[in-house]
Amino acid sequence: MVEHQPKHRFDPARARSLLDPQRRLIIDPLALVQEMGISTGMRVVDLGCGAGFFTPALLEAVGTTGLVAALELQQPVVELLQENWGGHPGLDIIVSDLLDTGLAATEWDAVFIAFTLHEVPVKAALAEVRRILRPNGLLAILDWGHMQSCPERELGQKAGPPEEERLLPAVLRYHLVEAGWQETAYGERLGGCHYWINARHQP
Numbered sequence: 109m110v111e112h113q114p115k116h117r118f119d120p121a122r123a124r125s126l127l128d129p130q131r132r133l134i135i136d137p138l139a140l141v142q143e144m145g146i147s148t149g150m151r152v153v154d155l156g157c158g159a160g161f162f163t164p165a166l167l168e169a170v171g172t173t174g175l176v177a178a179l180e181l182q183q184p185v186v187e188l189l190q191e192n193w194g195g196h197p198g199l200d201i202i203v204s205d206l207l208d209t210g211l212a213a214t215e216w217d218a219v220f221i222a223f224t225l226h227e228v229p230v231k232a233a234l235a236e237v238r239r240i241l242r243p244n245g246l247l248a249i250l251d252w253g254h255m256q257s258c259p260e261r262e263l264g265q266k267a268g269p270p271e272e273e274r275l276l277p278a279v280l281r282y283h284l285v286e287a288g289w290q291e292t293a294y295g296e297r298l299g300g301c302h303y304w305i306n307a308r309h310q311p
């Protein structure tokens with residue numbers, strides 16, 4: 109299996125497109141994060157949070173007893189999250205590289221990473237996730253599946269990156285196994301255009 113090579117980083121000039129209401133016609137963020145296992149009281153990191161499409165859903169899912177750290181590398185993108193959700197008592201906004209988060213080790217119950225893992229070196233990202241997650245904590249990954257499953261008509265401008273930029277499930281599974289993760293759940297949306305994988309790393 110060939111390792112995934114990131115070829116593209118999200119253009120910050122398109123930050124507002126991450127909050128396009130059309131996305132909600134395709135994805136119900138709260139239903140999805142709950143299906144992926146985010147629940148009351150959890151301490152969750154939203155890695156590559158962008159403008160915060162999923163962050164409010166994570167806040168709602170963890171409730172007042174939980175905590176969300178939303179981490180994003182590109183300042184112009186995270187400013188939108190700051191505008192809308194800055195000051196929320198359960199939210200820490202962090203501008204940092206997800207490969208070197210600066211977060212404390214083994215403090216987090218879950219790491220959620222949506223449509224971002226394909227933009228970074230997967231091996232290094234998984235190592236940082238493992239460092240910050242508590243033993244047996246939840247890694248919840250959502251990303252783009254095969255292009256052929258993504259109907260332009262339904263997705264409008266949200267057809268996603270070209271196939272060669274995607275981190276397809278088979279390649280992600282290769283990286284997970286190589287790094288000692290056990291897959292614990294799998295799901296799809298739009299017939300596999302979007303897929304999610306949960307994994308845990310035994311101590």
Ligand SMILES: C[S@@+](CC[C@H](N)C(=O)[O-])C[C@H]1O[C@@H](n2cnc3c(N)ncnc32)[C@H](O)[C@@H]1O
Pocket residue numbers: 117118126155156157158159160161162179180181182185204205206207221222223224227228
């Ligand atoms: C396609 S966007 C998805 C954003 C958000 N998760 C969502 O679904 O709306 C990918 C995001 O990952 C961020 N990103 C890419 N590389 C990163 C890195 N090394 N560290 C932190 N964030 C990164 C990009 O700036 C961008 O905001």
